Amino acid sequence: MATDEVNPKAYPLADHVFTTTILEIMQQCANSKQLKKGANEATKTLNRGIAEFIVMAADAEPLEILLHLPLLCEDKNVPYVFVRSKQALGRACGVSRPVIAASVIANEGSQLKTQITNIQTSIEKLLV
Template sequence: MATATINPKAFPLADAELTNQILDLVQQAMHYKQLKKGANEGKFACAFGPNFERHLRKEFSYYFSSKNNIATKTLNRGMSEFIVMTADAQPIEILLHLPLLCEDKNVPYVFVPSKTALGRACGVSRAVIAASITSNEASELRPQIQAIKTQIERLLI
């Protein structure tokens, strides 16, 4: 199996230690029902041509299915603590609307290197290209979420 390359547009990219901490937290958040998986397509610039979005929808229909708009929904509803995206998503443009939305909503975001590792941490056998850790004031994960959130915010500075 060929390894996917990390796209240079994926910024900020977590280092190995932070990636492990994030994936551990994602796994714990799954058990506490504080994890939402999936990304929604963004609007593509006209520079790609009029048929680019239709081509992407045809070639990558899995990413554009109605099940994959969860990260965008959690951001718009104000439920998200932070967003985790993968740097090896192909094409990366299917994720690049999320950092803009995160900045508008003041929600930290980070890229991790592997979509298969994120999928495993989310408890599914398929690759996951985006996940949202959701807020819950009474959660036992609150201190861990705040610690990771602080580390992600340091990467963005």
């Protein structure tokens, strides 16, 4: 698959600018321990009701390993978005490995609350 082609199942896909914004927020969330990395951890945060939003990598192989997450997100009413690169997602999560999914988790009294809310709103606009 060519690098500029993205699996059509990876919807909604953030554009370049929005991806940068998301990854910057995720970096800050990683620093303040408000981030869970990996599809399994993301699933757990959804089931526990502590996920603020979910970010998934559109280049996960096979993409099907992630596709239970959008369904779960819709059940739990949690916004979700795809970014193009698992490598970039991994870097934003503060690890050197690729990360195919990550969950930003709720934290009362967090300084990032407004930024997280802005991302949630932007993701919801993508879904319309």
